[in-house]
């Protein structure tokens with residue numbers, strides 16, 4: 536299984552505020568949809584609860600909680616132990632770990648690829664991205680985001696692969 540991280544962070548590695556994203560960046564949401572479409576996504580219970588319309592369509596949603604009785608719809612898989620992930624995904628599958636912080640920490644030693652949106656602005660927030668050792672990765676793609684009246688902060692889409 537290939538493990539990828541997908542996230543957006545600000546200048547100071549902030550990723551969340553009050554249970555949601557600190558910014559409105561529709562182009563990044565579109566990028567997130569494109570990168571994760573038809574891939575299994577793995578997320579913490581709070582990130583799952585941050586989706587206004589429930590599980591994301593057209594992909595298996597796996598939610599991690601310490602509460603084995605946490606209620607999810609039938610289409611969603613609840614895990615209390617990351618080692619059970621292999622019961623739900625094939626060996627040749629790219630699994631998209633989409634946060635938050637505790638879940639990135641949990642998969643830190645397993646991650647093969649990073650899809651990072653870097654937003655060049657400082658926001659208020661209460662959740663930060665974990666420290667990653669970028670010396671173990673090489674930048675394989677970098678694309679400037681288009682700034683317009685709905686996406687007002689400069690941003691870049693970066694992809695890193697484990698060396």
Ligand SMILES: NC(=O)c1ccc[n+]([C@@H]2O[C@H](COP(=O)([O-])OP(=O)(O)OC[C@H]3O[C@@H](n4cnc5c(N)ncnc54)[C@H](OP(=O)(O)O)[C@@H]3O)[C@@H](O)[C@H]2O)c1
Nearest residue numbers: 542543550551554555579580581582600601634635636637
């Ligand atoms: N910018 C981005 O790309 C991005 C990405 C993801 C999230 N976010 C933002 O970040 C915030 C949410 O992130 P978060 O870090 O606060 O929460 P989170 O990681 O989404 O969820 C935390 C929950 O995951 C479960 N969990 C964590 N570690 C676990 C472990 N070792 N074993 C079993 N379950 C475990 C626990 O659920 P229980 O409490 O149910 O046990 C814990 O409360 C929101 O503001 C969201 O919008 C931003």
